[in-house]
Amino acid sequence: xxxxxxxxKLLSVFKGAPVELKCNYSYSGSPELFWYVQYSRQRLQLLxxxxxxxxxxxFTADLNKGETSFxxxxxxxxxxxxxxxxxxLRTSGTYKYIFGTGTRLKVLA
Amino acid sequence: GxxxxxxxxxxxxxxxxxxxxxxxxxxxxTALYWYRQRLGQGLEFLIYxxxxxxxxxxxxxxxxFSAERTGESVSTLTIQRxxxxxxxxxxxxxxxxxxxxxxxxxxxxxxx
Numbered sequence: 322x323x324x325x326x327x328x329x330k331l332l333s334v335f336k337g338a339p340v341e342l343k344c345n346y347s348y349s350g351s352p353e354l355f356w357y358v359q360y361s362r363q364r365l366q367l368l369x370x371x372x373x374x375x376x377x378x379x380f381t382a383d384l385n386k387g388e389t390s391f392x393x394x395x396x397x398x399x400x401x402x403x404x405x406x407x408x409x410l411r412t413s414g415t416y417k418y419i420f421g422t423g424t425r426l427k428v429l430a
Numbered sequence: 431g432x433x434x435x436x437x438x439x440x441x442x443x444x445x446x447x448x449x450x451x452x453x454x455x456x457x458x459x460t461a462l463y464w465y466r467q468r469l470g471q472g473l474e475f476l477i478y479x480x481x482x483x484x485x486x487x488x489x490x491x492x493x494x495f496s497a498e499r500t501g502e503s504v505s506t507l508t509i510q511r512x513x514x515x516x517x518x519x520x521x522x523x524x525x526x527x528x529x530x531x532x533x534x535x536x537x538x539x540x541x542x
Contacts, residue, residue, distance in 0.1 A: 327472075353529065364433070365473075365521065365533040372529075407472065411529065416461060417486055418531070422472035 323348045325410050327421035334398050335429050342393040342424050344382075344408030353411040354384055354391040355418070360404045368393075368406070378402070398428045432456070434534035436522050442540045443512055451507040451537045455524030462505050463523040463531060464497055473521065479505065512541045 324347045334340050346352060356368040369377045371384040371391060382393045391408060408421040435454045443449050455462050464476040475489040479499040490496070494512075499505040509516055519538050523531040 325472075330470075355529070357531075364535055365523075367530045370529060409473075415486075416480065416525070416529075417475060417478055417488075418463070419475065420465070420473035422470075 453522030459524035
């Protein structure tokens with residue numbers, strides 16, 4: 322069965338430090354991977370998708386098919402990055418999305 | 431423009447009662463999703479509507495759960511004979527012809 326694993330429930334880093342939010346998936350086909358973010362008192366929203374190979378708010382994520390990972394990275398964390406981050410997988414041929422359990426990022430001053 | 435809206439924002443009910451949760455998607459969005467988010471857990475897929483196709487109900491946890499959608503507009507998620515384990519935030523999302531889902535604010539359901 323397809324699965325998305327985010328091993329860290331909470332990640333705390335200091336402002337200016339690098340941050341990496343881990344995401345691993347299990348799927349034998351060609352996945353589409355996404356990161357969604359939920360800031361305090363706001364709605365869940367798309368942050369980035371692997372197919373776009375974009376950098377949003379300084380965040381990047383590279384799909385590593387060998388390691389079945391899609392870790393989210395930012396070289397210098399900002400306090401406004403504090404939020405809940407969800408990794409999601411869409412399997413080929415469908416528009417059904419599987420979400421991980423989320424990681425809460427706290428950026429400390 | 432208006433985003434996805436959900437009502438009610440909070441619902442408290444007694445065990446055994448039926449509840450209806452409503453979702454108004456963004457106008458023109460052909461796809462609509464329902465998810466459940468239990469405390470401390472991720473988003474659990476429930477059901478997915480795409481245009482006039484048969485909905486993907488593979489995530490509904492039991493036959494107490496059902497959902498309807500009228501055309502490409504409003505959707506209602508109904509939970510019959512609610513149980514305490516149904517307590518969660520129920521999220522609705524809609525999508526146009528892209529991979530971006532737009533989420534509503536959610537309905538927090540508490541079953542006493």
